[in-house]
Amino acid sequence: MSKYNVAIVGATGYTGSELVRILINHPDVNITAITSESRKGELFSDVHPQFKDIFDLTLIGIDDLEEEGLDLVFLALPHGVSMDFVKDNHHKSFKIVDLSGDFRLSSKAVYEAWYQKDHHFEQGFDQTVFGLPELYRKRIREGRLVANPGCFPTSAILALAPLMKEGIIDKNQITVDSKTGVTGAGIKSKPNTHFPMVNDNFSAYGVKSHRHTIEIQEIVGKYANSEATVLFTPHLLPVDRGILSTTYTKPTREISTPELEKIFREYYENEPYVRLRSDLPNLKQVRGTNYCDIFTTYDDRTNTIITISVIDNLVKGAAGQAVQNMNIMLGLDETSGLHISPLQP
Amino acid sequence: MSKYNVAIVGATGYTGSELVRILINHPDVNITAITSESRKGELFSDVHPQFKDIFDLTLIGIDDLEEEGLDLVFLALPHGVSMDFVKDNHHKSFKIVDLSGDFRLSSKAVYEAWYQKDHHFEQGFDQTVFGLPELYRKRIREGRLVANPGCFPTSAILALAPLMKEGIIDKNQITVDSKTGVTGAGIKSKPNTHFPMVNDNFSAYGVKSHRHTIEIQEIVGKYANSEATVLFTPHLLPVDRGILSTTYTKPTREISTPELEKIFREYYENEPYVRLRSDLPNLKQVRGTNYCDIFTTYDDRTNTIITISVIDNLVKGAAGQAVQNMNIMLGLDETSGLHISPLQP
Amino acid sequence: MSKYNVAIVGATGYTGSELVRILINHPDVNITAITSESRKGELFSDVHPQFKDIFDLTLIGIDDLEEEGLDLVFLALPHGVSMDFVKDNHHKSFKIVDLSGDFRLSSKAVYEAWYQKDHHFEQGFDQTVFGLPELYRKRIREGRLVANPGCFPTSAILALAPLMKEGIIDKNQITVDSKTGVTGAGIKSKPNTHFPMVNDNFSAYGVKSHRHTIEIQEIVGKYANSEATVLFTPHLLPVDRGILSTTYTKPTREISTPELEKIFREYYENEPYVRLRSDLPNLKQVRGTNYCDIFTTYDDRTNTIITISVIDNLVKGAAGQAVQNMNIMLGLDETSGLHISPLQP
Amino acid sequence: MSKYNVAIVGATGYTGSELVRILINHPDVNITAITSESRKGELFSDVHPQFKDIFDLTLIGIDDLEEEGLDLVFLALPHGVSMDFVKDNHHKSFKIVDLSGDFRLSSKAVYEAWYQKDHHFEQGFDQTVFGLPELYRKRIREGRLVANPGCFPTSAILALAPLMKEGIIDKNQITVDSKTGVTGAGIKSKPNTHFPMVNDNFSAYGVKSHRHTIEIQEIVGKYANSEATVLFTPHLLPVDRGILSTTYTKPTREISTPELEKIFREYYENEPYVRLRSDLPNLKQVRGTNYCDIFTTYDDRTNTIITISVIDNLVKGAAGQAVQNMNIMLGLDETSGLHISPLQP
16 A cells, blocks of 8 residues: 655754654655745754654754645644644645644634634634544544643543533633643743743743643533633643642532443444553653543532543643554554554653 | 740751741840751851841750740741640640741631641630731730741732722632742752752642642631632742742722722821832742732723732741741731841842 | 564663654664563553554563564663673574663673673673764674763763863873753653753752763773763753764864864764754754754863754654664665654744 | 842742742842843742732833942842953942853853854953852952852862862863753753653753763862863753752872861861761752752772762852852851751751
8 A cells, every 4th residue: 555645844843853753653655745944955854853863854844845645634733823824725636734723713702802812814724633533533533623632621522522512511610720831832932931931830821821721621622512711721830741630529410430331432442542540540650641631520519510522732741642542534544554552750 | 025935846947047047136035945856056157147147046955945935926837737745735834936838728628628637726816816916916025835837828819809809809709820939849959849850940849739828718708707719820930049930809889099009008008017018020030038018900991900929938928927926926027037138139 | 675574672661662663663673572561461552642543563471572583682671780791692583772871881890880780691791892883883884782871971972082082181181071952861750850840940960870871981982982971961952852962172282263163073974863053053953853063163262162062852862863873783874764854843 | 237138130940949048038139120131020929929918019120220329239040141240330339249151160261162153252261260169268258250150060169179289189080971951951841841841851961961061170289279170971860959969089099088177177167058967968958058068088999089069050059159148248157047957848
């Protein structure tokens, strides 16, 4: 079988280098092009020296991207930049997995309210599938444009979806307390990612206003054909990778821990990348991999369902999920190229 | 003025070394004895080498503790051990600040249910004052036996007390999501504090069952002359020191962020160790100090009050608060010896 | 082609879990057994939960190891324990890669002097090949018993071997200043690996007496048919994985940086796991992989050759190199199963 | 006694905030002004929020600095900026402690060669005293302009000075392998101080060319009335604070560890901030303090003297030493304001 050809547009960031890390061992796919406007002409391993002697393609400008024979493009571009590429290329023969937030929400209006940015391609919202395979596998299979979910939303939605779908929780009392590693902030250094600011430290950020709030809220609502209200508070951990989300919800009927576990088992038992845990999961148990590990329990003292999920924000929260989506879109085995074991310790 | 004489019983752990760190610069107090059963006869700086040439008292056994002239004893003993010292010494001439959990709860029955341990001195519960100066300063002043609050409870109660007292939140919908540094687990190495288990990692622990749950719940309830139900979930951070608690509560009447800030200001404006913050606090901003920094806000979208507090678990969460209590009990300036600035970075 | 069958004796430590991580993706090998005396009967993923749903073999006792059809055994046992397995099994039909230090040195006498332990199988020293493929590939190919090198020695010897072989450095003025991650100390928690002891901290250890000193010294000497004297100082980094060794040597003739680089290039240009770097390498650039990255330079101001090497102590310094040795011993492609990209960040 | 008045010129960086941390508890000194060009008009606690309610002076521009009544100025300015202030103010009535590198070296020529910058005030070199009290206390006492030593040089020179002065080591075979925390790079975020670049990572930098090389070499030479050649290699640790320097030197006569210890004892026994250690020191044992802890040993196998020193780069390596110098210059007790115990853990 000849391999599929894919390109990575915007390969100098963390999601770009993660896509390369995964795809170079993928048996069914060739990376035929990687682009960067700021560093075109340089070797990939000049930008990401860990790839020396492993992957040495030269970065090209987006205008030099050869479309012929191209099967799929990953957009690893900043929010607000992706939309222009999509606008110009949505009618081309290649499929697109967009890792930015530009097409994850329901409409231009919602996007502009939460991203504080104009949106240039309103039609894109209709053409896009939200790329969370556990919820929308069928649509992804047909999709030509997939919006890869945000990292926090991936962790939160997988923790909430069974509860929402079953209709057993109060849809307006959903609290998601999330903690993320620093790579979620991107490869560019900023004052708040300066090592002495983060190391041995911890804080909340984006309280009440983080953009992923609306993404979680819209998707869990839509998935349950309902409205929902989600409170989401992110915190910054002194770790590289990983998100742990602790979700608190209120049952609308009598429930027990075993029943909760049964519900989650029924939803996820055939899912290759959701692992239900009876013990408490930690970040390193999924590090470098596409797994989402989930623990759920009912606290009768406070009548609360606590569900804890962990992912690697750069893998299941970005590049790994993008490859999973690609596998589905290209008709490949969904796990192809994703047989990676956690790097623990 | 002659100085007061104090002893530290159980000086080989982290709270013991923190008490020494603070007290050796205290202008009104002498450390006259430090005890340890396992390492008696050794120099303090053999156990804690950072104190070489700074503090070189020899550790003695508790049986060799000279009571004459002793004004106050700090008990830095494990839970379950403190109670025996108190039982044997509560009638002596010296006062006691107990840093363990043995007398923080309301009764022997509650203690035994949550600590899974027999309690040997039931009468102690009546004689004890809960040593949170911001709530119980007057009683501490009269107290002869003060139970120094737990680290998580200190952070959570200070975040919740004004809301409870004002009666503006639903007392049965209190969620405390806390994140702590590893020193909270003590100086003894265990599998779950092995560096490669914690570093670059994060997890929840003690879900639904942590002992500090009941301490928070009882105190915030009692302070508001009411019952309360508190959900408390601790998490382990890859940091040495510090607790950040994110609390979620539901208002029982209309509220706004400015009004919340006003309430907190009224409660805490004369408190030397509570700093109200209009920006989001982080752990290092209080590291090494007795401060509790608090941020509060109202989210109208979800009708939730979010209050975030940070402390250094070994200082305001243990040794610093113990010295603050000692100052009050001995009639000293409450801030004496506690003029320490945060070590940031 | 049918696969080879291998067993891991002592699979509960870090080298055991790393062997599994690598071998489960190896195309030519099956793990047929994993052993542990302390945890036999348990699932591998009970001991290493990150492997849940990935690798779920049950740990067996060593006495239950089925020898028939077994092609190779990895010994991931502590020093002093391996030797007994080797003594009892060196004549069996399977080959052995011993990851302990029991057969790396030249003789029983040297071993006993540096390891402060009796050695029970003196004949083993003659039968053993030192498993550093870059130096001893041919002998490894014929070997039935391979002593997998220590982690520090791997990093130091690869940095020194070309200089020694060329005879261009003073063999009695070799200084190796090494810095290692904590996993080098094993999976068992100890006071000096307690998180608050290591985090945000740094120290030297084993000064003048670390066992790897003699391993480095003997091998670099032997490789150059000469005697050598090596000064080796290890330090403990607050990181999980990785060793960086900074070596200082004195040239015995005129030299320049370009000439040094040429020498290293000639030695290593066909080596799949040595990457010569013109910029300064860091630990994460090899994390999770079998690479050793090397930088070399000549400082004419002080007449010193500085060579800096980095490895992942658990991979090129242990399990990865063991698999590389296995590949050679079994006649497989040397890189089989080792196509792993660095986890950076 | 009325207090001395001091100003901090350039108070927005780490050395500025450390000077404040120390000086606000100093019994003999008032901070009367703090300056910043970029943030003048703001409160100090806007820039360094940890000082909220502790120190709330407003930053002023340097042109608004009131000279009358000013006793001493700390220059916490970048290299290349300090020299202009000194040029304009060296004849004023206040004394100056310059924390930059502008006047530490022997001459304009040497400075320009190693700093790659023009020097505008050549006469300053003659008027300056190198502010290492352990070597130059007398001159500091008379000095009006003191160049506060670099952080690496402080750690290295204290480790080497006794050996140099005694003339027992080969002055041209001095190797200093140093490891520093990230605060040494300043408060400004840069790509190489981005958290995911440093965390769980380690690398060398500035190999052969770091500016502190010449500072160490000149001072240890001058102190021994001799020439010296020093090889210095810095490395970047994933820690906030602290420098550990491992120095390797060659004895020129027979020596032993006890004799070495005796020599160091004789040099440093009355020094308030040098602690000789018989066990191996670590960074946290001096964290936040003005101590330099030193361990020395002789390795007869390799005929090498190994001396290991640790300091807090922001305290003994910067602000603490500056206060120590100020105390000497103003005729105060040298330890005034510096009674700070290590923050360990």
